[in-house]
Amino acid sequence: MAESNYFASNSRRHWIWKNMNSVGEKVKRYSGLAWRTAVKVGKEDPRRVVHSLKVGLALTLVSLLYLIKPLFRGIGQNAMSAVLTVVVVMEFTVGATLGKGLNRGLGTLLAGSLAFLVEYIADIAGRVFQAVFIGAAVFVLGATTTYVRFIPHIKKNYDYGVMIFLLTFNLITVSSYRVDNVWEIAKDRIATIAIGGGLCLVMSLLVFPNWSGEDLHNSTISKLEGLANSIEACVVRYFHDSENQETQDDSTEDLIYKGYKAVLDSRAKDETLALQASWEPRWSRYWHRIPWRQYTKVGTTLRQFSYTVVALHGCLLSEIQTPGSIRALYKDSCIKLAEEVSKALRELANSIRDKRQFSPQVLSDNLNEALQNLNDDLKSQPQLFLGSKKFGGTTHPEEDTKVSFSSVRGDCSSMFEYKSKEHSGEMSMEGHTKVLKPLMSKIAMTSLEFSEALPFAAFTSMLVEMVAKLDHVIDAVEDLAKLSRFREFRDEDEIVVTCERPKVANNDLPSYALD
């Protein structure tokens, strides 16, 4: 009995010990993960650390209002409202803080005025009428402001202000029923909000300010460069694959994908930044308001442009592939054209970065030359459209276009999985264990005999289409340069963009745009 007790307690001790160990390990693992995440977030953008410290400092300063005796007497109990204002209004960039602060201030002022009007009317008659009137006013104002918040223009610019309006209105109106010195409440609230808001503005404007406008400016530059990388990598990869199927690696795929992904997903972020930037008191060097809306327009044309890049990338991943022998014929002129497009994009990026105008002439000359080259190649070697076997000469085209559908790529499904993995983390987990779906395999197995030239023609067509779309990007950037009054193009601004081809099968790829 004693023995069994001993064993029992021993095994219990063992169990506890084991459990504690496993809990300890779990804590260690999770704290390690948390630490890594925290470091990563900080490394991605070190300004985040600075901003956190700024918020901490602002909160401590505003708390002094309450902690230090003389100040406390002046402000009274309502000092808390200043603390709340700091927590709510202090945002990452100057523009966001200003926008929120002004919204909060205006909302409070408007609500205060209206609340006093309501109180004045409510005071006319007896107690019951007053309660009913206040209740009705709360209902009407509550419903109206909620409805107003659905209007797109209001939602975009003044959503927070309308909410604060409703909040303050209710606070003052409802309080007025029980409290006599409503005026005091309102005055204190406005004063403390002003103190809190003012402190936020000072902190975000004067202590290491972050500007939404700057972020927008930089993200536009990095999007242009990302697209340039994407196109180059795409074309190099297309022709590289045809030469050497073995050296496919994921890093190029990654480069292509990240380049256009950043552009495709940029709409909401761009618009928010432009909106915040429009609150920021920034002027160009000619004392001229910087046209932030034009940046979003450049973003729009870039998105249109990027759809072509997606289609180009689609040609790479296509199930039907043109044989390498055909591709090789047009390799140089295609790569040249893609390089010129990339160069033009980089030149646009540089012109925005240096805040100068660019020379559309130089850009268009090079592009036209490259287009002409491709055109000449297509003319001089028309076998593209005759199948791969018999080059030139007199042939029966009916026979030759019937090249059988031989190069269905075995790895296409894994390619697609790779892409979908990028899009949504969990997807690939299912994808890998899944066998080929009946439909997919069926399409692949019917061995259709589409001309093998078809996808290559699409690829070339997309390249040409890209030049047309580039034109709209150039237009938008030109407008931006004019509206921002960038300095004129000078001869020493000679385009010095070097056209490095991203090396396939090499990990140290140009990564400056993949922020």
Next chain:
Amino acid sequence: MAESNYFASNSRRHWIWKNMNSVGEKVKRYSGLAWRTAVKVGKEDPRRVVHSLKVGLALTLVSLLYLIKPLFRGIGQNAMSAVLTVVVVMEFTVGATLGKGLNRGLGTLLAGSLAFLVEYIADIAGRVFQAVFIGAAVFVLGATTTYVRFIPHIKKNYDYGVMIFLLTFNLITVSSYRVDNVWEIAKDRIATIAIGGGLCLVMSLLVFPNWSGEDLHNSTISKLEGLANSIEACVVRYFHDSENQETQDDSTEDLIYKGYKAVLDSRAKDETLALQASWEPRWSRYWHRIPWRQYTKVGTTLRQFSYTVVALHGCLLSEIQTPGSIRALYKDSCIKLAEEVSKALRELANSIRDKRQFSPQVLSDNLNEALQNLNDDLKSQPQLFLGSKKFGGTTHPEEDTKVSFSSVRGDCSSMFEYKSKEHSGEMSMEGHTKVLKPLMSKIAMTSLEFSEALPFAAFTSMLVEMVAKLDHVIDAVEDLAKLSRFREFRDEDEIVVTCERPKVANNDLPSYALD
């Protein structure tokens, strides 16, 4: 003198009268505009009106806490906190309200616990130490929570909760320096937040509830249908144009554009809805949690699919156009394939709407047949790849591919302007007055001699590519059906989708998907 005075006063009166008139007109115009906007917002989604009334009602109810005497005694001054909670927490859908309410509740509870710990430590030593300690705690917590809000996972799910945590922590900690009954403050705050939050939940759950999950479900269906319309209109328009250049009208353009635009821009909205839906206590008919994340995955594959539609649309707007005589040869099989793709999309939409599985077999059979048709056409009429003039027979291909670049469309720039106008309202204002840019005209004028077949090849290639992308959409919807445990496909679910071709040059187009 008197006369001049009379005239002066007369003219002043006239001036005032005129001014008042113009002010009156302005007021009339603006109030008219405001009224029209309000009506439009309500018509777009009548649930908005209901929601506004619900918020008004909730606010009035919570104000009663303060207005009615017995209730007021119980709750005390802190009743205001309940009113504020209602203003802040009450959102349009159940999921959003629940998410915000739980965030607010948890944040408050956590902050309360921590604040008491801090107060306990601060109470140990003297008054000065207490002040310093509170200040330090405010700084450290302020900086830490701000930093934590940058972590993507926290930002996405708990941003509001972390903010409320910081807010409440500061409120209690700082108050504790001057007020003795902090426990009372904290208790009242928690109680009132619970009352306010509870009221919000009751109102949004029981009175005409709006479900984020339902919105996500419906938007997925309408996106599928929008894409189907877009593709059909695109193909019909492509071949219609070639027959009759005159009857281009903007309504088809609009239909094509809106169809894919809704999909392209859907990412942020889908993810928000899925997040909110995951808070909602909804179960499928098998008491199985509905996999909302899978809806966003369907959305992702749809976006990938839509890039091909954009490229297809790009072929329509391309500067180089294949002559109608060539297009006419493949018209039927191309239209057939596009119809099958649209039909498949509509079938997917219907299966999601009816919450049933679909038959991949049926879909793939039809698609394969259509693909085979197109393939046969391309085989039997290979003159596509030989230029438009000499059909069939033995030819010298070198000569025939040199078809000159004759069909640069004069209206391409206006087309692009139309598109960019859609994207950003102001753009077209500038675009219309702008003459053709030097670069643009230069590219157009060099009269390149790209084979006219190139863009048509791209068009066909995109159609085929689309089938491959459709496969991923089908996969995703199949997974959705499995995970949601939709009912099995039965024979009576025979596909009854009618394939109406959207009639070009007709304004009453199918608009059910263009919400």
